Amino acid sequence: MFTDFLYVCRDKGLKISMTEWITFMDALDRGLAKSSLEGMYNLGRMILVKTESDYDKFDIAFMEYFKNIHAEEQLPADILKFLDKGEMDTSKLNKDIYSFDRQVDMNETKRMFRERVTEQKEEHNGGNYWIGTSGGSAFGHDGRNPGGLRVSGQTGMRSAFQVMGERKYADFRHDKTLDIRQFQVAFRKLRQFSARLDVAKTELDLDKTIDSTCNNGGYLQLEFDKPRKNSVKLLLLFDCGGTMMPFAEMCNDLFQAVHKANHFKDVKTYYFHNCIYSKVYKDAECEYGNWIDLDDLFRHTDKDYKVIIVGDAQMAPEELFDINGNYRGPNDGRSGYEWNKMFREKYKKAVWLNPRFHGKLNSLAWMESERTLGEIYDMYPLTVDGLKEAITKLMAPR
Amino acid sequence: MSDMKFTGSKQYVASPELMAAVDVARTLEKPLLIKGEPGTGKTMLAEAISQAFGMKLFIWNIKSTTKAQDGLYVYDTIQRLYDSQFGEEGVDDIARYIKLGKLGEAFKSEEQVILLIDEIDKADIEFPNDLLWELDKMEFYIHETKETVRAKTRPIVIITSNAEKELPDAFLRRCIFHYISFPEKEEMEEIVNVHFEHMDENLLKHAMDTFYWIRSIKEVRKKPSTSELIDWLNALMVGGMEPETLREKLPYLGVLIKKDEDIETVKKRRI
Numbered sequence: 301m302f303t304d305f306l307y308v309c310r311d312k313g314l315k316i317s318m319t320e321w322i323t324f325m326d327a328l329d330r331g332l333a334k335s336s337l338e339g340m341y342n343l344g345r346m347i348l349v350k351t352e353s354d355y356d357k358f359d360i361a362f363m364e365y366f367k368n369i370h371a372e373e374q375l376p377a378d379i380l381k382f383l384d385k386g387e388m389d390t391s392k393l394n395k396d397i398y399s400f401d402r403q404v405d406m407n408e409t410k411r412m413f414r415e416r417v418t419e420q421k422e423e424h425n426g427g428n429y430w431i432g433t434s435g436g437s438a439f440g441h442d443g444r445n446p447g448g449l450r451v452s453g454q455t456g457m458r459s460a461f462q463v464m465g466e467r468k469y470a471d472f473r474h475d476k477t478l479d480i481r482q483f484q485v486a487f488r489k490l491r492q493f494s495a496r497l498d499v500a501k502t503e504l505d506l507d508k509t510i511d512s513t514c515n516n517g518g519y520l521q522l523e524f525d526k527p528r529k530n531s532v533k534l535l536l537l538f539d540c541g542g543t544m545m546p547f548a549e550m551c552n553d554l555f556q557a558v559h560k561a562n563h564f565k566d567v568k569t570y571y572f573h574n575c576i577y578s579k580v581y582k583d584a585e586c587e588y589g590n591w592i593d594l595d596d597l598f599r600h601t602d603k604d605y606k607v608i609i610v611g612d613a614q615m616a617p618e619e620l621f622d623i624n625g626n627y628r629g630p631n632d633g634r635s636g637y638e639w640n641k642m643f644r645e646k647y648k649k650a651v652w653l654n655p656r657f658h659g660k661l662n663s664l665a666w667m668e669s670e671r672t673l674g675e676i677y678d679m680y681p682l683t684v685d686g687l688k689e690a691i692t693k694l695m696a697p698r
Numbered sequence: 699m700s701d702m703k704f705t706g707s708k709q710y711v712a713s714p715e716l717m718a719a720v721d722v723a724r725t726l727e728k729p730l731l732i733k734g735e736p737g738t739g740k741t742m743l744a745e746a747i748s749q750a751f752g753m754k755l756f757i758w759n760i761k762s763t764t765k766a767q768d769g770l771y772v773y774d775t776i777q778r779l780y781d782s783q784f785g786e787e788g789v790d791d792i793a794r795y796i797k798l799g800k801l802g803e804a805f806k807s808e809e810q811v812i813l814l815i816d817e818i819d820k821a822d823i824e825f826p827n828d829l830l831w832e833l834d835k836m837e838f839y840i841h842e843t844k845e846t847v848r849a850k851t852r853p854i855v856i857i858t859s860n861a862e863k864e865l866p867d868a869f870l871r872r873c874i875f876h877y878i879s880f881p882e883k884e885e886m887e888e889i890v891n892v893h894f895e896h897m898d899e900n901l902l903k904h905a906m907d908t909f910y911w912i913r914s915i916k917e918v919r920k921k922p923s924t925s926e927l928i929d930w931l932n933a934l935m936v937g938g939m940e941p942e943t944l945r946e947k948l949p950y951l952g953v954l955i956k957k958d959e960d961i962e963t964v965k966k967r968r969i
Contacts, residue, residue: 319871323726332722339718346719350870352733352877485861510775518783549917556919 302328305365309348312361316348323347337366483557486687490606490694491530491563503527533566534558535601535647539611540586541574547655550682551610554653568601574615575625575669577639578632588629594639598646606694607643607650609677613670614656620669637672644676651690657681710739710746711889719876720747726874729815729833729855731865734878737923739889740858744814747854754811756853758800764821766828769801770838771847792842801832802847810851819859826869834872881924883910893928894935904941905931911945912954917963922954930954 309316324347333339341362349358501524508523515521536558538544538551558567570580570592579591619625620636634642644650657679658667673679678693680686704720706712712720720743723730732740748755758769774795782789798806804813818826832838836849857873859865881889883906890902909930913921922930933950948968955961 315867317867317871323728327722327726330725332725342715342718343722346715346722346874346876350731350865350867350873350875352879355877485864510779513779518779 302365305361308365309358309361312357312364314349314354314357314361320348483554483687484561486684486691487557487561488563489688489691490532490534490561501526530563530565532564533601533605534564534568535605535607536567536569537576537580537607537609537611538569538571538584539574539609540571540581540584541611541615543574543612543614544655547612547682550655554610554682566605568605570597572611573628574611575619575636575640576609576643577626577636578630578634586628591629594643603646603648605647605649607647608690608694609650609652610682611652611654612656613652613654613673613679614667615669617668620672640673640676649694650677651693652677652679653682653686653690654679655682657686704747704750707746707750709749709892710742711885711892712743712746713878713885716743716876716878719874723874724854727852729857729873731857731859731870731873731875732878733859733861733875735880735921735923736860737925738878738880739924740878741814741816743858744812744816744856747856748812751812751854753809753854754807755814756800756804756807756811757814757816759816760818760820760825762820762822764825766825766832767799769799769815769829770832771799771802771840772797773842793845796840796843798847801829802838804853805836805838805847805849807853808850811853813853813855815855815857817860818857819861819865823864824866827866830868830872880913886924886927889924890928890931894931897931897935898941901934901939901941901944902931904944905934908945908948909954912964915963915967918955918960920955920957920960926954926956 306316306321324344327333327343327347328340333343344362345355345358349355503525505523505525508525509521512521512523513519536555538555544551555569558564558569570582571584571586572580573586576594578594580594580597581587581591583590615636619627623631623633623635625631625636652673654670656670658670659681661667670679678690680690680693704712704717704724706717719730732743734740744755744757747753773792774797778789778792778795780786788794801813804811833855836852837846839846886906887902890897890906905927909922909927912918930950930953933953934944937949939947939949946968948964951961951964955964
């Protein structure tokens with residue numbers, strides 16, 4: 301049953317496993333969906349979806365698969381009224397009419413339903429044709445037609461679709477630009493434990509101590525190991541140019557997330573205006589003179605620093621290629637392009653996060669700067685997925 | 699047993715979806731994984747279920763150093779070593795040095811119990827994977843005593859997560875998942891009413907307006923949650939403030955907002 305729904309879900313990017321699908325089928329078998337669309341929606345979501353960022357995908361899949369039921373909801377008021385009478389005692393009914401083996405075609409059922417609504421003039425309970433309660437007809441409630449349409453009764457049709465229609469989980473989607481918590485979670489991945497590195501053995505290794513002590517005939521012999529500490533050093537560079545104004549808050553979130561993460565060995569933050577030239581600024585105001593030389597920065601930080609540059613890479617070609625392109629400070633004899641090249645050669649691990657990322661579209665003429673910088677650095681969009689990819693790139697051994 | 703249904707408790711207001719999730723998890727005998735903003739009552743849920751069903755609650759608090767083994771049992775080798783060196787009695791009885799963890803205790807219990815694994819994301823990234831077998835089969839093996847601890851009745855397992863780390867897929871596949879979204883105003887009023895018996899309606903209305911107004915300010919980094927609202931209402935009741943001036947004066951703001959820069963932001967916006 302509903303196997304197509306599985307594939308609709310997978311189409312929408314929900315990675316549903318066999319285990320989960322079978323669990324869902326089992327739950328339906330046990331009647332946990334309460335024979336209502338809303339129940340089905342809730343049940344499906346709690347079993348098949350395992351993160352709130354996928355709720356939206358599920359909403360869309362569910363809406364697509366079940367949307368046609370929605371349309372049949374409008375019934376003449378008098379039919380609804382008698383259907384509303386309450387549930388009947390099903391134990392009184394003859395058991396053998398439960399055996400239905402014919403395949404029910406959804407479209408056929410719906411077509412018949414439409415006809416029936418126009419034909420029907422009175423109450424029907426227990427029959428096999430009309431819309432009514434406790435019957436074998438395909439329409440009504442408390443009936444026994446497995447392929448039928450539930451009409452009224454304890455239905456959740458409407459509210460389920462209302463919830464989905466609101467798509468209130470759209471904000472949780474991963475491909476949406478992110479907030480501070482999601483940044484933080486992403487930064488957790490940026491770890492490299494020093495156990496693999498060359499540091500002094502300063503931490504007591506209890507297991508080895510016990511082994512050695514036992515081998516030593518019960519006399520205590522202490523064993524030490526290298527401490528597990530994150531050895532990642534991070535260098536952050538933010539673009540504070542005018543075109544970055546709309547993203548100021550997001551950059552701030554990223555900044556906060558890095559500083560809250562506090563599992564890095566060292567974090568250095570500098571700022572630049574549009575493009576990196578011979579100097580980087582010490583704070584976001586980018587005031588004339590409040591800077592350090594890039595050469596100084598190169599001396600203070602070793603090549604192991606992992607670099608994250610945040611900027612929209614949007615500037616006029618001369619700002620990037622002209623050796624007098626820096627209109628806010630000195631160029632010191634090199635164009636922005638050359639400075640960036642030098643920068644990239646110094647730091648082996650450097651990525652660029654771009655809130656205005658155009659990706660493949662950047663072949664357009666006016667995106668020359670993004671294209672060029674994208675060739676120097678690995679460039680990713682400033683989203684959860686983009687940051688994750690960037691961090692994977694930073695952590696890759698080569 | 700199957701006629702038992704979770705409908706919230708005196709101290710806990712649960713949404714219909716959450717109640718359904720509890721029932722499904724119980725019927726299908728799968729762990730229920732609860733995620734949500736801090737302060738939406740994830741931990742309290744287990745207490746509420748335990749009260750509603752009248753079952754004993756075992757809480758296993760997870761820390762960054764917690765290992766899966768800690769929840770099963772710990773073999774106190776050091777104690778045994780000491781005892782042997784000082785010639786204590788019973789050293790040859792290994793069982794004496796096996797201490798059951800929370801999971802072990804829950805399995806050993808005679809009746810059905812609730813097991814809360816709180817903040818599972820605090821532990822190492824592989825931690826949930828180490829518990830797959832135990833949570834699936836509800837049993838584990840103590841190597842030292844060659845004993846298998848098997849749950850007589852499957853405990854109802856509630857797991858909470860703050861999403862600090864992503865949980866492994868294999869683990870997620872086995873869980874029923876529910877995300878507690880932040881309560882809407884009406885739901886919040888219900889929650890507040892559960893906590894306060896005699897709440898001045900006028901005060902509540904103004905306090906709620908102010909609360910949701912603060913939450914709506916985009917620049918506020920750490921949005922106040924339910925527990926902060928409850929604390930604030932407490933403070934307001936004790937302090938006896940004029941309800942109409944709440945929005946203007948913002949008394950006891952420190953109870954509601956914990957960050958200096960957020961307090962500044964809110965104060966700047968208040969008129």
